[in-house]
Amino acid sequence: MEAETANEQLLPEFIEHCRSRKLRVTKERRLVFLALSEVGGPATRPVLLQRLVSKGIHAPTLYRTIDAFVSNQIVQPVLRNGESAYELLPPFAHHHHHFHCLSCGAVAALDATDEHLDLKVPGTVLYHQIDAYGICDACL
Amino acid sequence: MEAETANEQLLPEFIEHCRSRKLRVTKERRLVFLALSEVGGPATRPVLLQRLVSKGIHAPTLYRTIDAFVSNQIVQPVLRNGESAYELLPPFAHHHHHFHCLSCGAVAALDATDEHLDLKVPGTVLYHQIDAYGICDACL
DNA sequence: CTTTTTGCAAAGTTTTTGCACGCAG
DNA sequence: CTGCGTGCAAAAACTTTGCAAAAAG
Numbered sequence A, B: 001m002e003a004e005t006a007n008e009q010l011l012p013e014f015i016e017h018c019r020s021r022k023l024r025v026t027k028e029r030r031l032v033f034l035a036l037s038e039v040g041g042p043a044t045r046p047v048l049l050q051r052l053v054s055k056g057i058h059a060p061t062l063y064r065t066i067d068a069f070v071s072n073q074i075v076q077p078v079l080r081n082g083e084s085a086y087e088l089l090p091p092f093a094h095h096h097h098h099f100h101c102l103s104c105g106a107v108a109a110l111d112a113t114d115e116h117l118d119l120k121v122p123g124t125v126l127y128h129q130i131d132a133y134g135i136c137d138a139c140l
Numbered sequence C: 001c002t003t004t005t006t007g008c009a010a011a012g013t014t015t016t017t018g019c020a021c022g023c024a025g
Numbered sequence D: 001c002t003g004c005g006t007g008c009a010a011a012a013a014c015t016t017t018g019c020a021a022a023a024a025g
Helices: A007-020 A027-039 A045-053 A059-071 B007-020 B027-039 B045-053 B059-071
Strands: A075-080 A083-088 A097-101 A107-110 A114-120 A123-136 B075-080 B083-088 B097-101 B107-109 B111-118 B123-136
Touching: A007 A027, A027 A045, A027 A059, A027 A083, A045 A059, A045 A083, A059 A075, A059 A083, A075 A097, A075 A123, A075 B075, A083 B083, A097 B123, A107 A123, A114 A123, A114 B123, A123 B097, B007 B027, B027 B045, B027 B059, B027 B083, B045 B059, B045 B083, B059 B075, B059 B083, B075 B123
Parallel strands: A097 A123, B097 B123
Antiparallel strands: A075 A083, A097 A107, A114 B111, A123 B123, B075 B083, B097 B107
16 A cells, blocks of 8 residues: 555645745645655655656656755755755754765764854855764674 | 966875775876865866866766765765765865855855764764855845 | 646766776885 | 776766646636
């Protein structure tokens, strides 16, 4: 059975967000959004495409959709093993930080429990991202 | 004039690093390394390629070289306007903190003056990177 | 009804591969 | 010497573009 990980509860919020930004809510965009929340983390475009072709999404549609999502702060590009990947932004997902293993390439989500940042920035920060690099326990 | 930004002083260190990792030091690798230090920040592969073709570097060589550099902790992939780019790692360069403008796409290096991170990580952290996203002063 | 978005086909890039040759160690 | 790296050419993979048709609001 098509186990939809119960993230559909975020759909109303997604739809609202689209409306407020005059992005039309189409079947394709819902599917891309759902795929992203099912993955639950960074997904590259080829990976998303492979997941979505079976549901009738064409490559140009996926690429244009991702661009629209990035421009409208629905997803954010992040690195996944050196490649650009896309991850939902809050409020659609908890914005977490990543730990990258330099040995095996695994990426783990981090909870930054105690984080104090005082950055001198030439602008206004909307959100931030922290990536730690090292060797994971499994590789030691 | 062929202004070589005097980063050639790092070449000996680069060569030493290669030797210790049994990477052969070739003309091509030196050129890629120099190009990266001249850029002084994240550079995408097409950008590096364009800079280097005139010096006789072929695309496959550049790609294989970057892979070798990543595997050997000479460069690190980072994001530059949503695209994968490559940046020298310490000890060859520092500033791994960036501010990305969501409006114009500019990327600025940050000085994190007061930074206290207490990350619970499933491994040993060698270094970290902070990316802040927002709107730059120029776009306001 | 108007405007945005998608489908499709095709072109344009970027990236990878395989193999022979050459250079670093 | 002895491989590791590179050059070259070709193939594969990925991404973008243009326009007509469809769908959303």
